[in-house]
Amino acid sequence: MSLPRKVLLVGGSGFVGTAIAERLTRDGVGLVVPTRRLANARHLRVLPGAEVVEADVFDPTVLARLMDGVDAVVSLVGVLHSRPGSPWGPAFARAHVELPTKLVAAARAAGVARIVHVSALGADPAGPSEYQRSKAAGEAAIRAGSPDVAWTILRPSVIFGPGDSFLNLFAGLVRRFPLMPLGGAGTRFQPVYVGDVAEAVAESLARADAVGQTYDLAGPQVYTLRQLVEYVGRLTGCPRPVIPLPEALAMLQAAALECLPGPLMSRDNVRSMRVDNIAGGPPQPWGRTPTALEAVAPCYLGKVNKRGRLDAAQLRRD
Known part of the structure; x- marks a missing residue:
């Protein structure tokens, strides 16, 4: 198995998506990167073989068009906040559950046989938060693509690197407040470097033994x-x-x-x-x-x- 020629990178304009886009284009992989606003992804236009398109990935008709000519999908979309709801809030439902379901359906219809889904460490159908439970439901939607769509699920811990929203958040707070x-405070984390996440995505796309597997991604x-x-x-x-x-x-x-x-x-x-x-x-x-x-x-x-x-x-x- 080798890297695909062309990948649909959903959620590719953000912090993690940018690292993955840079990693894949280094190996000559062509990319289609949909974004709600072209301005959000203008930094990706300089990457060789990257096509940035303004598109609503939640629209099944648009998704069908985006799948045309690609060999694999990398799914990255996630949100940290939502209004509460049952079993989870509407923003969690839309990004974490409905979108993976639509991606699998569109991939199956287009004959795209490979998807790598970036979920989150702690995804659990019985987790204490709506975030964790909705992430688990999204993973279940990805797994339901078998056997037509071969999947790999990656579960990173909190991700750090230049431009992150984790360490930089606290850096801003400590500069502003005296305490x-x-x-x-006692919760344990195992932060993972964004470059390692990008490498794991690339390797997942290239390795036959990654199909049907769920992997944690964490730091040392x-x-x-x-x-x-x-x-x-x-x-x-x-x-x-x-x-x-x-x-x-x-x-x-x-x-x-x-x-x-x-x-x-x-x-x-x-x-x-x-x-x-x-x-x-x-x-x-x-x-x-x-x-x-x-x-x-x-x-x-x-x-x-x-x-x-x-x-x-x-x-x-x-």
């Missing part, structure tokens, strides 16, 4: 959320006291933040942090060596200098 009241080290926030504070030169919040107070904080445009936190996010976000086995498939957080984060959150290296060493000891 950090933090819900889920486990940290509590508190350790990560403290590390970001040291790295940016803005160390702040972290005040762990019990869940009841974290829920109140999240309820207030939900009232803001583009909320930083939601009550559903707090529920997600009832379970650790760590790999259940090897951090990455096929014996891959994951990239350390400390090898990358100082390059975009602080100066790569002696202080950054000392802070990285301190984080490993914490």
Whole structure:
């Protein structure tokens, strides 16, 4: 099995999608990247073999047209926030459940026999949050494509790298506020480098033994959320006291933040942090060596200098 000639990259204009697009085009893979607005993906137009098209991927007629001439699909669309609902909120239903279902139906109808779906570590039909349960339902929709559509599911932990919305979020907060009241401070995470996610997608497309498999994607080290926030504070030169919040107070904080445009936190996010976000086995498939957080984060959150290296060493000891 080898890399496909042309891939439909759904959700390709964002942080993770950009890394995947750059990785695939390095190997000569042609891309079709749909986007709601061309301006959102103008940075991808410079990639050789990348075709950026303005399209509504939720429209089955449009999806059918996008499938024409492609050999595989990479599915990346995900959202962190939604109004609550049963069994999950409308934004979760649309992005995490309905879209994968439509992608599989369109691929089957067009004879596109390969899909790699990027889900999330912690996806669980019995998970405590709507996010986790809807992600699991999306995975079930992808698996239902068998045998016509050969699938691989990747479950990354929180993803870091230049332009991320995880470490950069905390970097912005520690620069603005004198202390950090933090819900889920003891929740454990195993952050994965965006470049490793891109490599795993490419390898999944190329490997016959990846078909029908679900893989965790994580980094080499486990940290509590508190350790990560403290590390970001040291790295940016803005160390702040972290005040762990019990869940009841974290829920109140999240309820207030939900009232803001583009909320930083939601009550559903707090529920997600009832379970650790760590790999259940090897951090990455096929014996891959994951990239350390400390090898990358100082390059975009602080100066790569002696202080950054000392802070990285301190984080490993914490």
